[in-house]
Amino acid sequence: MITFENVTKVYEDGTKALDEVSFHIEKGEFVFVVGPSGSGKSTLTRLLMHEETPTSGSITIDGTRVQDLKRKDIPYLRRSIGVIFQDFRLLDDRTVYENIAFAMQIVGASKREIRRQVPHLLSMVGLSGKAKLFPTQLSRGEAQRVAVARALANNPPILLADEPTASLPPKTSFEIVELLCDINARGTTVVMATHAKEIVDTVHKRVIAIEDGVLVRDDSKGGYEVESK
Amino acid sequence: MKANNFKYYVSQAVRSVFRNGLMSVTSIFTVVCCMIILGLFMIISINVNHIAQQLEQQCEIQAFINEAYDDAQVSALQKQVKGIENIATAEIFSKEDTLEYMREISDNNAALLDGYEGEDNPFRDSLKITLKDLSLLKPTVEKLSAVEGKEEVSYKQTVMENILKVSNGIRNVSFWGMLLLCIVSIFIIANTIKLAVYARRKEIGVMKFVGATDWFIRWPFIIEGIIIGVVGALIAFGLISWGYIALVGKANIGIDIFTFKAYNEVAVQMIGMFVSIGAVIGALGSAISIRKHLDV
Ligand SMILES: Nc1ncnc2c1ncn2[C@@H]1O[C@H](COP(=O)(O)OP(=O)(O)O)[C@@H](O)[C@H]1O
Ligand SMILES: [Mg+2]
Numbered sequence: 001m002i003t004f005e006n007v008t009k010v011y012e013d014g015t016k017a018l019d020e021v022s023f024h025i026e027k028g029e030f031v032f033v034v035g036p037s038g039s040g041k042s043t044l045t046r047l048l049m050h051e052e053t054p055t056s057g058s059i060t061i062d063g064t065r066v067q068d069l070k071r072k073d074i075p076y077l078r079r080s081i082g083v084i085f086q087d088f089r090l091l092d093d094r095t096v097y098e099n100i101a102f103a104m105q106i107v108g109a110s111k112r113e114i115r116r117q118v119p120h121l122l123s124m125v126g127l128s129g130k131a132k133l134f135p136t137q138l139s140r141g142e143a144q145r146v147a148v149a150r151a152l153a154n155n156p157p158i159l160l161a162d163e164p165t166a167s168l169p170p171k172t173s174f175e176i177v178e179l180l181c182d183i184n185a186r187g188t189t190v191v192m193a194t195h196a197k198e199i200v201d202t203v204h205k206r207v208i209a210i211e212d213g214v215l216v217r218d219d220s221k222g223g224y225e226v227e228s229k
Numbered sequence: 230m231k232a233n234n235f236k237y238y239v240s241q242a243v244r245s246v247f248r249n250g251l252m253s254v255t256s257i258f259t260v261v262c263c264m265i266i267l268g269l270f271m272i273i274s275i276n277v278n279h280i281a282q283q284l285e286q287q288c289e290i291q292a293f294i295n296e297a298y299d300d301a302q303v304s305a306l307q308k309q310v311k312g313i314e315n316i317a318t319a320e321i322f323s324k325e326d327t328l329e330y331m332r333e334i335s336d337n338n339a340a341l342l343d344g345y346e347g348e349d350n351p352f353r354d355s356l357k358i359t360l361k362d363l364s365l366l367k368p369t370v371e372k373l374s375a376v377e378g379k380e381e382v383s384y385k386q387t388v389m390e391n392i393l394k395v396s397n398g399i400r401n402v403s404f405w406g407m408l409l410l411c412i413v414s415i416f417i418i419a420n421t422i423k424l425a426v427y428a429r430r431k432e433i434g435v436m437k438f439v440g441a442t443d444w445f446i447r448w449p450f451i452i453e454g455i456i457i458g459v460v461g462a463l464i465a466f467g468l469i470s471w472g473y474i475a476l477v478g479k480a481n482i483g484i485d486i487f488t489f490k491a492y493n494e495v496a497v498q499m500i501g502m503f504v505s506i507g508a509v510i511g512a513l514g515s516a517i518s519i520r521k522h523l524d525v
Contacts, residue, residue: 016237049438072442072443075440075441075442075443075445076440076441077440078439079440083307083438089431089435089438091431091432102435103435103439105237106436106440106441106445107232107439107441111232111233153439160468
């Protein structure tokens, strides 16, 4: 599903954010990308979204080399990857319902499709009664659930999460990760960048650890640190 | 462009116009200024052509007759002139007729002409001549000048030439003024769109990571520019129509030698031009802004 081959990313200012990183993620896997702040996790997610291009090496998603995409094809790559962030990125002037519907409008979904899909997504993330609320009226955990629903609106095969729990209290963080696990159980490939040790140690999924841009460990059933294995 | 999307673009654009209220009003105002000058330009052009046509139709030559001629000699002269190629009519316009005509056209001041009757009439007998083909004016006048018994030949071509000269001057000035104002409008619209982009930067960010195409992101801004341009054009059209009707439309005033074009005819020619130029100005303004600030 996702393959990194000797991917190196050097930013314009000379910062080397990733250094010869290689890994392969199968369809349906759940993978944590762990590492301290500044280790290169967000860079990795931005490369997947083609927000940045690798300086060298190659990234393949579902058989397509991402670097080879033409500008006009990039949106279609992004439609195959749902993404959530630490800061939710919801639109405050739209309701929960409209935030999710927005992702569908963008790909040209019809009103009928939207009316059918949004309630389904809301019930999946456990927010059925909150469709008419605005993001400012939600708890942080609920806001992240809305973001998850939006990420899944167009049924992408991949869900990418960049520190989705970093601004949430511990209990809520676990609930969000459980939600991601549920989604993974239904067949979506999930890649979650995080530095939340407790979560990684509890959930026991594959762990790709990066330090200073270098892949230092790839454990199929790992913990956050080597010792905790 | 899907119909679904089109509705979405327009609703987004309208929302943005209102959200950016003050800037939208400013841009609409500059478009209005630009279009009013365009309107003046068009009105002048349309009417100058119209007037020129009328003057051509009526362009009349006056040949004055030697004062010593008696009636018989005058009719002989008339016959001779009528015989000249390209001359349609040659009417005798006596000095009494001339005095009467002067009285008529001087309305209130007609009394000034009292006391010039009979022997004291200062005017001269003349022949009023019209031509078959006006484009042959010059050679015909030359032939006419060769005829004995008439003293000088005058025609209104100079009036027409002067009208054309003045109106061309006005047309040039208003053309450059319009061009300048169009450019100003384009940049003010570009600035408005820049603010609109800024106001919606978060939304645009979401659109990008959810997989919106570049054009899906651009269209609402382009339509917003077009709305500003077209609304400005329509307001200007309204103002100009109001002014034109007030000045010439209903009364169809004119100087006794010509009339202005009726409002309906002017309006038909202007509205299409206004709306298209307004739309182009708006679209150009947004295009400039999108290139610079949208990065899609
Ligand atoms: N746009 C950028 N330009 C220059 N350097 C950057 C940019 N983004 C990130 N970096 C640098 O790259 C390194 C990796 O950053 P990042 O991928 O954000 O790490 P993480 O998400 O693991 O905290 C850091 O040293 C960071 O300062
Ligand atoms: Mg990060």
